[in-house]
Amino acid sequence: MGRLLLIARLAGRDLRRRPAEAALLLLAITAATTTLTLGLVMHGVAGDPYQRTREASAGPDVVASVMPDPVTGAPADPAVLTELSGADEIAASSGPFPVAGTTVEVGGRTADVQAVGRPAEPADVDRPIVTDGEWLGGGDGVVVEAAFADALGIEAGDTVTLGGESVEVAGIAVTAAMTPYPAASCLVVCTPITINGEPVRDMAVDVLEEPGLIWVGESMATSLAADPDDLAYVSYLRLDDPDAAQAFADARIPNGPMDAMLEPWPHIYEQVTHIERNAQRVLLTGAWLLGILAVASVAVLVGGRMADQTRRVGLLKAVGGTPGLVAAVLLAEYVLVALVAAAAGLVAGGLTAPAITDRAAGLLGGAATPSLTAATVATVTAVALGVAVVATFVPAVRAARTSTVAALNDAARPPRRVGWLIALSARLPVAVLIAVRVAGRRPRRVALSIASMTVTVSGIVAALAANAELNTQLASDPDPRMERLGDVLAVITVTLVALAAVNTVVATWATVLDVRYSSAVTRALGATPAQLAAGLSLAQVLPAFLGAVLGSAGGPLLYDAVDQDDVVLPPAWWLVAVVVGVVVAVSALTVVPARLAARRPVAPMLQGELA
Amino acid sequence: MSTTILSTRGLTKTYGDGESLVRAVDGVDLDVAAGETVAVMGPSGCGKSTLLHLVGGLDRPTAGEIHLAGRRVDQLTERTLARLRRTDVGFVFQAFHLMDELTVVENVELPALLAGRSPRAARARATELLRRVGLAAKAAALPTALSGGQRQRVAVARALSNEPVLVLADEPTGNLDSAATLDVLRLFEELHEAGQTLVIVTHDERIAATADRLISMRDGAFVDETRLTGGTSGRLGALAELEG
Numbered sequence: 035m036g037r038l039l040l041i042a043r044l045a046g047r048d049l050r051r052r053p054a055e056a057a058l059l060l061l062a063i064t065a066a067t068t069t070l071t072l073g074l075v076m077h078g079v080a081g082d083p084y085q086r087t088r089e090a091s092a093g094p095d096v097v098a099s100v101m102p103d104p105v106t107g108a109p110a111d112p113a114v115l116t117e118l119s120g121a122d123e124i125a126a127s128s129g130p131f132p133v134a135g136t137t138v139e140v141g142g143r144t145a146d147v148q149a150v151g152r153p154a155e156p157a158d159v160d161r162p163i164v165t166d167g168e169w170l171g172g173g174d175g176v177v178v179e180a181a182f183a184d185a186l187g188i189e190a191g192d193t194v195t196l197g198g199e200s201v202e203v204a205g206i207a208v209t210a211a212m213t214p215y216p217a218a219s220c221l222v223v224c225t226p227i228t229i230n231g232e233p234v235r236d237m238a239v240d241v242l243e244e245p246g247l248i249w250v251g252e253s254m255a256t257s258l259a260a261d262p263d264d265l266a267y268v269s270y271l272r273l274d275d276p277d278a279a280q281a282f283a284d285a286r287i288p289n290g291p292m293d294a295m296l297e298p299w300p301h302i303y304e305q306v307t308h309i310e311r312n313a314q315r316v317l318l319t320g321a322w323l324l325g326i327l328a329v330a331s332v333a334v335l336v337g338g339r340m341a342d343q344t345r346r347v348g349l350l351k352a353v354g355g356t357p358g359l360v361a362a363v364l365l366a367e368y369v370l371v372a373l374v375a376a377a378a379g380l381v382a383g384g385l386t387a388p389a390i391t392d393r394a395a396g397l398l399g400g401a402a403t404p405s406l407t408a409a410t411v412a413t414v415t416a417v418a419l420g421v422a423v424v425a426t427f428v429p430a431v432r433a434a435r436t437s438t439v440a441a442l443n444d445a446a447r448p449p450r451r452v453g454w455l456i457a458l459s460a461r462l463p464v465a466v467l468i469a470v471r472v473a474g475r476r477p478r479r480v481a482l483s484i485a486s487m488t489v490t491v492s493g494i495v496a497a498l499a500a501n502a503e504l505n506t507q508l509a510s511d512p513d514p515r516m517e518r519l520g521d522v523l524a525v526i527t528v529t530l531v532a533l534a535a536v537n538t539v540v541a542t543w544a545t546v547l548d549v550r551y552s553s554a555v556t557r558a559l560g561a562t563p564a565q566l567a568a569g570l571s572l573a574q575v576l577p578a579f580l581g582a583v584l585g586s587a588g589g590p591l592l593y594d595a596v597d598q599d600d601v602v603l604p605p606a607w608w609l610v611a612v613v614v615g616v617v618v619a620v621s622a623l624t625v626v627p628a629r630l631a632a633r634r635p636v637a638p639m640l641q642g643e644l645a
Numbered sequence: 646m647s648t649t650i651l652s653t654r655g656l657t658k659t660y661g662d663g664e665s666l667v668r669a670v671d672g673v674d675l676d677v678a679a680g681e682t683v684a685v686m687g688p689s690g691c692g693k694s695t696l697l698h699l700v701g702g703l704d705r706p707t708a709g710e711i712h713l714a715g716r717r718v719d720q721l722t723e724r725t726l727a728r729l730r731r732t733d734v735g736f737v738f739q740a741f742h743l744m745d746e747l748t749v750v751e752n753v754e755l756p757a758l759l760a761g762r763s764p765r766a767a768r769a770r771a772t773e774l775l776r777r778v779g780l781a782a783k784a785a786a787l788p789t790a791l792s793g794g795q796r797q798r799v800a801v802a803r804a805l806s807n808e809p810v811l812v813l814a815d816e817p818t819g820n821l822d823s824a825a826t827l828d829v830l831r832l833f834e835e836l837h838e839a840g841q842t843l844v845i846v847t848h849d850e851r852i853a854a855t856a857d858r859l860i861s862m863r864d865g866a867f868v869d870e871t872r873l874t875g876g877t878s879g880r881l882g883a884l885a886e887l888e889g
């Protein structure tokens with residue numbers, strides 16, 4: 035117990051001694067855990083509410099509808115649907131129900147509506163689940179689909195104008211028989227009809243635009259239609275084998291305008307979850323990228339601290355600390371930070387998730403709001419701890435093994451020698467010579483810098499490509515949820531960039547500390563501060579440049595892996611712009627620390643202290 | 646009388662202020678003639694290293710003047726000071742300050758590369774210097790594989806890389822045992838004979854005894870100056886004593 039207390043106290047004191055580093059570390063891991071939390075929450079959400087709604091509402095396997103011939107105006111024949119219900123594969127059915135196209139007015143806004151006439155008693159197939167108020171009671175009250183109600187700000191008890199008449203909203207409900215507003219499928223004519231590519235100008239019926247769904251009494255549906263011949267009809271079918279729904283529909287592709295149109299449930303499911311699954315893929319990929327970056331920045335931070343901490347390790351060991359104790363203190367520090375970061379990430383992710391996954395209360399109302407499960411909490415915590423443990427294991431073990439005398443003498447990690455780089459650099463201008471040699475001393479840190487920039491630029495390029503595709507889609511099919519996916523992409527991109535900036539600053543800081551001594555010697559031998567500053571900056575810019583080039587190549591690959599649809603490659607000038615941007619940004623981030631380091635007085639560093 | 650390479654007037658360096666003001670160097674007047682070897686001795690903390698740093702342009706004086714090779718250098722910009730260190734001054738430190746990741750020859754050629762020499766010329770000069778300090782065979786070794794005396798000889802070779810007019814050595818044998826001290830001492834002897842101007846800060850009486858002039862320092866100021874008998878015999882006599 036006393037030992038644990040000692041470890042905790044030593045670790046805590048060290049963290050307090052370097053609050054800026056602790057904050058950087060915390061920031062890096064928190065960014066990763068937040069994204070991971072979001073990704074996991076999304077993972078749990080995609081598909082699940084629809085299935086729950088489908089089960090709870092006795093959802094149909096196939097939705098069948100007929101509508102009037104939009105060109106000739108020939109009336110729809112509900113007998114087509116009745117006949118379909120008698121097919122061998124059908125286990126149960128409801129309908130045909132009349133559907134009228136009309137408009138609803140509320141609070142000064144008007145929207146098109148498809149009003150489905152339903153009896154008061156629950157049907158065998160498709161029993162919408164009331165989330166607010168009550169179901170049709172046989173009176174004049176109507177029930178509004180939840181996402182539509184949400185979009186128009188309608189609540190149970192409100193009065194709305196439906197087809198010119200004032201009606202009371204009895205309730206709000208969700209259904210698995212139709213994609214929530216505004217992506218509802220059309221039971222009535224709601225897309226302009228084209229024949230041989232020419233739009234039909236004189237339609238026999240009104241064309242609705244993005245109609246919402248409202249359930250009304252059957253007689254009201256009939257009276258909402260200007261003419262009974264304008265009515266469409268819908269039936270909900272349950273099959274013996276739900277998995278056969280697609281085949282059932284495929285076998286009955288309509289031949290003419292009077293035939294029934296069939297929508298199998300997997301199609302609705304696809305519509306409902308498409309955006310969520312895209313967002314989930316984006317988030318999980320983003321979570322991975324951020325996780326890798328977090329590992330990189332933790333590793334660089336730890337490496338940088340090591341250079342500075344060696345003397346402390348020596349002190350710990352000189353007063354009798356065993357290698358085990360030294361390792362334990364180092365690990366305790368990072369584990370402590372990781373736990374705080376995991377908690378912060380879970381809270382931040384849990385708070386952000388509803389904003390992203392909110393599907394306008396379309397399915398099961400509030401039940402769709404994702405919550406943090408025990409598994410998510412456990413995974414995020416484990417990953418954060420893993421980041422800390424993996425990133426500290428090697429340095430901790432090395433620190434523990436450092437000879438006490440060497441450590442006390444502050445013989446920091448000996449630099450690596452990369453002979454060919456040193457020979458090559460002799461031919462280069464002084465600043466580049468310094469840069470190459472500074473970088474060459476720490477091949478692992480350079481590798482981490484390259485890797486971290488590769489990851490960042492891959493992510494940025496993939497996000498740019500995805501965003502371009504999203505914008506093309508949005509132009510043809512505006513959908514607030516798509517816009518939200520764009521927001522998700524933007525959030526991940528910004529986080530990636532921020533984390534990469536943190537990594538760059540951390541790496542520069544670690545390098546500056548690491549080369550304090552050889553910088554002093556180099557200056558004593560006649561390098562100017564400007565040459566040294568340029569060298570220190572370049573030592574970061576060169577790996578970043580390499581990483582940016584690799585990332586430009588990796589980005590399209592990453593995008594390809596995440597999105598199997600037709601990949602639109604970003605134009606070459608984007609990639610060039612990204613690489614140039616990286617070089618400029620890294621130069622800007624490193625110029626201040628490098629200049630400060632290069633202007634430090636030399637003499638104290640060369641004094642006996644190091645002898 | 647030979648020309649004066651280095652001269653300082655009222656050279657002063659203070660650290661801190663008020664109660665904690667330290668006069669590390671306090672009004673020093675120093676003249677060093679071309680080819681002369683001057684030894685500076687004094688207790689630890691009396692300002693010897695600070696004096697060398699000021700003279701070599703590693704640090705700036707609080708007051709006073711420094712003239713080096715006919716140029717006033719106490720007012721130079723950091724950039725010009727760097728050029729001065731590169732071309733006119735060679736430093737030898739107690740702790741050697743070799744770069745561990747560079748081989749012996751790479752360490753020696755570094756100042757020439759920093760001065761913009763071609764890699765070939767820098768390497769040729771470094772190889773020649775290593776031969777001169779007797780370490781040609783160690784050219785490809787890393788400093789960590791050398792003894793202390795060998796490392797200091799490498800450091801001396803490095804100090805000579807750009808043919809400086811003045812070599813400044815700060816306790817060059819402070820980290821060395823007797824045999825290695827003798828080694829380095831001989832090397833300074835050879836430099837002296839070759840006409841190199843040297844200022845050596847030392848604790849070691851035997852090294853001091855080989856100088857043309859011995860200056861004693863206390864609390865930042867010169868308190869005593871002895872012109873040694875000079876001449877080859879005297880120095881060799883000191884060497885013989887050391888060996889004996």
Ligand SMILES: Nc1ncnc2c1ncn2[C@@H]1O[C@H](COP(=O)(O)OP(=O)(O)O)[C@@H](O)[C@H]1O
Nearest residue numbers: 638660667669688689690691692693694695696
């Ligand atoms: N950077 C500094 N800041 C404050 N005081 C210093 C600094 N460098 C040296 N001193 C002080 O100046 C005095 C002279 O130091 P130094 O020149 O190193 O002496 P020596 O080399 O003779 O041992 C000492 O009292 C020392 O503490």
Ligand SMILES: [Mg+2]
Nearest residue numbers: 693694695815
């Ligand atoms: Mg000293």
